[in-house]
Amino acid sequence: MSAIHDLIAQVSDPRLRERLAAEWASASKEKKFGLVFEDHLPERLPLPKARPRRGDLVCRRAGPLKDVWRVLRVRDGVATCVRPGAEPHATQTNPSATETVDMAVDELLVVREFGEPIFPSLVPMDAVQNGDPAGPWHTLIEADNYHALQLLDYLYAGRVDCIYIDPPYNTGARDWKYNNDYVDANDQWRHSKWLAMMQRRLRLAKKLLNPADSVLIVTIDEHEVHHLGMLLEQEFPEAQVQMVTSVINHSGVARAKAFYRADEYLFFVFLGAAAVVPNGRDMLNEAEPGTDTRIDIWNRLLRRGTGARRQDSPNLFYAFWVDPVARRIHSVGDPIPLGQSRESVAPPAPGLVACWPIRSDGTEGRWQISAETARKGLAEGTVRLGAYTRTRERWSISYLRNAEKERIQRGEIEVLGRDENGALILRFAEDVQRVKNPVTVWNQRSHNAGAGGSNLLRALLPGRRFPFPKSLYAVEDALRFFVANKPEALIVDFFAGSGTTAHAVLRLNREDGGRRRCILVTNNEVSAEDAASLREQGFQPGDPEWDAYGICRQITFPRLRAAITGKTDDGQAVKGEYKFNLTYPIAEGFAANLAYFKLDFLDPERVSLRRAFREILPLLWLKAGAVGPRPELARNEPEPVLFAPEGSNFVVLLDETRMGRLLQAIGGRTGLSHVFIVTDADESFKTMAQEVRDAAGRGNPGLQVVQLYRDYLLNFMINQGGAK
Structure with missing residues (x-):
């Protein structure tokens, strides 16, 4: 039921209730735009x-x-x-x-x-350690993703470099639930339920992304592609949003009486300075060996796209006077008034021909730079004559943009001299290669959801099934375009499914030695078929027998464990090899670590009385960057006055009267990223925080001092507004 229907149902006067219901039904039919x-x-x-x-x-x-x-x-x-x-x-x-x-x-x-204040904790479920224990740990959280996003907002607000999500496609085939009920094709509120669900999560996800430089990637198919595009434009008005079409099944999926579907769509939301990092592939064509993917250093001077007509910028309509015999630019003319015909302009010397900014359709256009700037460029060699097109009987003009001039200053582009007409002779420095950006249609065999998705998953998890897993290599490609030059990137996927995103991050790190970290969130939903079977056996949600069949415990964690260790659940080496980019046996695994948690909720009274340190401890480890082994309290160990485990990058003072012990513990210690202090006194905290920074010294740059419990409680009390 929608919010307006719920409000109408609460009206006590039956006649007024009926009139309101009728008016709303009429209004709903008219809301089309x-x-x-x-x-x-x-x-x-x-x-x-x-x-x-x-x-x-x-x-x-x-x-x-x-x-x-x-x-x-x-x-x-x-x-x-x-x-x-x-x-x-x-x-x-x-x-x-x-x-x-x-x-x-x-x-x-x-x-x-959803919307009630929550006080989350993380219960450790399992872990895989196959890399340096002092290195970063990837994280898997079993939880509903709405509350998990609230938790991540407390831990990593504004620090995430990339979010990649593959939400339910809302096909009408009972592929997702709203309020624990399957949403199928017969639900008249199917689309609005999906949009309401996505809007709440996107608003929380936006808080996670680094506004200065990050990207959100969302995959979808034809059922919600248009709605999603408008929703992203609405929720990210400051961002650039672009859609890519990707072929994932070259045979096509049958559609009765319609075209077979061979593709899906990816929306890329660019925040701040986020930009595609080209890698030499245009993504439309399979690259041929030895193909030169570098772009030309020179750019066409004729304006293209919007604002490209003569009347859009009359002062940029002027002639280059060309000597056709010497094949060089003789001079640059002056702009002519908008009403003057170009045929009325006489050449400055006999034998010269005019090169005007004429568009491909024959209409008058305009140049990119002013006549004065063109004369200066001609003198310094950054404007040159291009090719002559016989069919159109006109010349082209090329120039260097400011970006290329800056690259010359940085040494990325080398000046080898000048040609016979005075134009600079340029080449990329040997250690610099600039390549074409990919196009918006991707047609790569490696993105096939069968070979790179289902078949790979069967090798990792023999005998287990998961519907429509993504191609590992398709996800890897999408991520690489934005984190290739960010070896320490933090990547989040809160519709984790089978765990493909984390698997792709493992491969990216192996490829270039990066230390990127991935956080996955998925619920432990049981498939409709398994749920029916379990109910017949007398089990219900929450029973161990039921939870064992959930996606997180049956698929996501086992898949990542097998990928990291290179072994299946029964200890056998995983068969096959990765066949994209770098090729190597799957059984080699990855030098990586993964911590698996389940989201739980705390009694707020326990938190306010400071009796929940054991439950909050995993959160502090994550907030400090999930670096090194996760410290724990022994089962019967009482909460300490000062928690400062050896080798950890964070310290916790639980008794503010023992400030001296804290200062002694951090004196001379390096590698600290966080110090947590339990106190309710704001002014005292400011003083203590400064003392901590002074004691930590230069060996702990960027040290953060956090007011524990108060900081935690206020964050999640505020978050109750997130569902609106």
């Missing part, structure tokens, strides 16, 4: 293992998530509940003030509504 969609009720997250407590939102385990109640009290295994919104009329001591219902606690499922 632009991106107009229903803002649906906030999504809800079931917490199968949570025991209902006073104030919790609950539903019946056998019922739908949208049929919710608020718990007024729990006594002797029975919960007294009331409909949300009726709480002010009922109290724990007098619940009969409004309609209530008693339900057995065991029949109830605790529900967390």
Whole structure:
């Protein structure tokens, strides 16, 4: 149900309620233009293992998530509940003030509504260590991605270089759920539910991206491509948004009475200075051996694209006077008024012919630079005569842009001398190569979802199935264009699926020795077929038998474990080899580490009373960059006054009265990135933070001092607005 329908349903006057419903139905039919969609009720997250407590939102385990109640009290295994919104009329001591219902606690499922304040923690589930333990760790988080994004906002706001996501395509084939119900082709709110779901997540994701230089990559197919394009334009008005078409199945997927689908789409959202890093492939054609992919240093002087007509810039319409016998530019003429015919202009000397800015369709255009700048360029050798086109009976003019002139100053382009007409003779320096940017249609055999996706996954996870995995090499290509020159890049995928994005980052790091780090988020959803089978056996969500069949535990983590170690679950070497770019056996694995966590929620009272350090500790490790082995407290070890494990890049002071111990612990220590201090006194914290920086000295550049608990609580209280 959409938000407006929920509000209409709350109107007590039946006649007014009916009139409002009729008016809204009429208005809805007329809303055809632009991106107009229903803002649906906030999504809800079931917490199968949570025991209902006073104030919790609950539903019946056998019922739908949208049929919710608020718990007024729990006594002797029975919960007294009331409909949300009726709480002010009922109290724990007098619940009969409004309609209530008693339900057995065991029949109830605790529900967390998106938008409620959350206090997350991470429960360690597993890990793979196959690289330097002191190096960076990739991270897999089993969670609903909305709350995980809130957590990541606390950890990495403004620090992410690239987000790559492959959201549900909303095909109508029950490929995703909204409020725990499958959204199929018969759902009249199918598109608006999808847009509402995506909008909430994109708004949180935007906070993660570095506004100065980062990119968001979203893949999609024809079902939501147009809606998604408008949504991205709406949510990222300051960014450049570009769409690429990518062939992923050269045979095509059958569409009854329609063209077979062979492609999907990628939206690239460029923030700040983000730009494509060309790699010599145009992505449309398979590169031939020895193909020269470098671009020409010289550029055409004739303006193309928008603003290219004579009337758009009359002062840039003038003639180059060419000596056709000597094949050189004799001189540069003056601009002529907009109403004057070019045929009326006489040559400055006999035998010269005019080269005007004439477009390919024969209409009058304009040059890129002024006549004065052209004369200066002609004298310094940065403007030259180009080729003569016989069919059009005209010459072309080339010039060097400021960008090329700057590269000459930097030594990236070498000046070898001048030609007979005075133009500079140039070449790229031997250690510099500039190549063409790829085009917006990608047609690469390596992007085939069968060979690079399904077949590879079967080799890593024999006997397991996953629908429509991405080609590893398609994801690798998309990432490489933006992180090739960022060896320390932080990459996030919050629709992780089978884990292809992290697998691609592993390959990129192997290729150039990078230390890029990937954070994956995926739920542990069980397929519809497995869910039906498990229910027949008497299992339900939250049971170990049920969770073992979830995507994160059945596919994502095992796939990455096999990729890193080069071994299948039964210890056998993975068969086959990677057949793209660098070729090597899959069994070689990767020198990498991966930590696997499950998102959990804390009682805010425990956090405010500072009794949740053990649960928050993994968050501090991640906030400090997930570098080195993750420090832990022993099972029965009490919370310390000062937590300063050897070799860790962060330190925690849990008792502000022991400031001396903290200063002693960090004195002479290097490699620290974070110091966390537990205190509620803002002014005292400022003083302590300065003392810490002074004690840390120059051996810890960029050290961050964080006010723990207060910082944590305020962040997630504020985040309750994120679902709007």
